[in-house]
Amino acid sequence: MSKVIIKECKDYNLDNLIEKINQGIGRLGGWDLFVKPGDKVLLKVNLIGPKSSDSGAVTHCEFVRALTRILKQRGCEVWIGDSSGGALAGVAPTVQSFRASGIEKVANEEGALIKNFDKEGVVEVLPNGKFKDKMYLAKPIYDADLVINLPKFKTHMMGVYTGAIKNVFGCIPGLRKAKYHKIAVTPRSFGEILADIHECGRFHLHIMDGIQAMQGEGPTAGSVYQANKILISKDPLALDVVAIKMLGLDIKQVPILAASKQRKIGEGDLEKIEIEGDYQSIPRLKRFGLPVFHWGRLRNFAMLIPFIEFMRSKPKVNLKKCKKCNVCVESCPVEAIDKDTKKINYKECIECLCCHELCMYKAIDLKRFIVVDLVFKSCRTIYRLVTTKLLNSINILS
Ligand code: SF4
Numbered sequence: 001m002s003k004v005i006i007k008e009c010k011d012y013n014l015d016n017l018i019e020k021i022n023q024g025i026g027r028l029g030g031w032d033l034f035v036k037p038g039d040k041v042l043l044k045v046n047l048i049g050p051k052s053s054d055s056g057a058v059t060h061c062e063f064v065r066a067l068t069r070i071l072k073q074r075g076c077e078v079w080i081g082d083s084s085g086g087a088l089a090g091v092a093p094t095v096q097s098f099r100a101s102g103i104e105k106v107a108n109e110e111g112a113l114i115k116n117f118d119k120e121g122v123v124e125v126l127p128n129g130k131f132k133d134k135m136y137l138a139k140p141i142y143d144a145d146l147v148i149n150l151p152k153f154k155t156h157m158m159g160v161y162t163g164a165i166k167n168v169f170g171c172i173p174g175l176r177k178a179k180y181h182k183i184a185v186t187p188r189s190f191g192e193i194l195a196d197i198h199e200c201g202r203f204h205l206h207i208m209d210g211i212q213a214m215q216g217e218g219p220t221a222g223s224v225y226q227a228n229k230i231l232i233s234k235d236p237l238a239l240d241v242v243a244i245k246m247l248g249l250d251i252k253q254v255p256i257l258a259a260s261k262q263r264k265i266g267e268g269d270l271e272k273i274e275i276e277g278d279y280q281s282i283p284r285l286k287r288f289g290l291p292v293f294h295w296g297r298l299r300n301f302a303m304l305i306p307f308i309e310f311m312r313s314k315p316k317v318n319l320k321k322c323k324k325c326n327v328c329v330e331s332c333p334v335e336a337i338d339k340d341t342k343k344i345n346y347k348e349c350i351e352c353l354c355c356h357e358l359c360m361y362k363a364i365d366l367k368r369f370i371v372v373d374l375v376f377k378s379c380r381t382i383y384r385l386v387t388t389k390l391l392n393s394i395n396i397l398s
């Protein structure tokens with residue numbers, strides 16, 4: 001029987017958060033079951049992009065502070081990690097995401113280490129699922145003694161809902177994420193990828209920030225819904241099944257969870273999930289706004305593919321700036337960079353962007369594909385022409 005703890009928490013006041021989280025962990029047997037002094041604990045946050053903590057799109061920085069404070073007081077070394085969804089922007093904005101969310105500041109103030117998954121290296125794994133393809137997951141999830149998944153309670157305009165199962169997608173560094181949106185175009189098949197990551201990764205505990213949830217057109221364009229909940233479980237699927245029940249949804253209506261149920265990543269049957277904490281049964285979130293197409297059969301990621309292709313970029317060594325230090329060559333997890341010529345073998349490259357992140361001389365450019373470059377250059381030329389004309393007109397008039 002899986003257990004999900006639901007705690008009521010009205011705001012991000014640090015003392016309240018620490019008290020509620022500690023009470024919740026107490027219902028699972030207490031922190032001593034999970035950590036001991038000296039352990040390295042990775043907090044896998046949700047940093048989907050450069051968004052503020054008040055946006056409802058990312059794990060709130062004060063939520064991260066509370067966990068960091070608790071774990072530091074228990075003598076642990078705390079790491080905070082993620083890789084943002086950079087594929088759609090053509091670059092990986094993870095650094096900016098840590099800053100914009102306030103998590104970088106929290107880490108500095110609390111003495112935690114930031115683990116930007118785009119530059120920490122990867123571990124190759126071979127999942128057992130439908131795609132049977134090698135996968136590269138961020139190395140810190142294997143280096144840490146304990147990994148705590150800190151998802152945000154949000155809607156998803158394609159997948160209806162995103163929580164503990166989906167949050168692990170950020171363990172795929174850099175631009176490689178785009179590949180999975182291309183090969184798994186329906187929410188159901190995308191769920192297979194998520195089940196692969198859960199199967200091969202190490203995620204021991206799941207603590208969801210559902211205080212300010214996101215409703216409507218999530219995961220970034222929705223609005224904040226004051227849900228006032230913290231959900232805690234060792235079972236990510238049970239946690240998600242309870243969360244969607246709060247929205248009046250059943251697991252059949254959220255196809256990204258289907259593969260995790262089928263492959264027994266966790267418990268998908270509500271009858272076999274025990275509710276504890278401030279509730280004995282699952283509370284309903286009244287007037288919570290679901291995405292417009294939450295019922296749509298046409299809902300899938302295929303519509304994103306042209307956009308992903310359009311915005312794609314690839315790393316390329318700028319030989320004029322390159323100092324031949326070979327940091328990129330040595331850090332490339334798939335040895336795709338030739339030591340002598342610095343040419344990148346794009347058949348091998350997994351687009352993790354380690355090289356781009358680690359080059360101290362900014363000698364690795366992210367080259368957009370030709371069509372995008374043409375569009376960007378045309379826009380720039382048009383902008384220059386218009387502004388020059390405008391300035392000329394103003395000069396003539398004055
Ligand atoms: S890390 Fe940068 S400077 Fe060093 S070899 Fe690679 S591209 Fe050149």
Ligand code: SF4
Nearest residue numbers: 332349350352353355
């Ligand atoms: S060349 Fe290597 S380090 Fe650079 S993006 Fe490709 S796989 Fe990653």
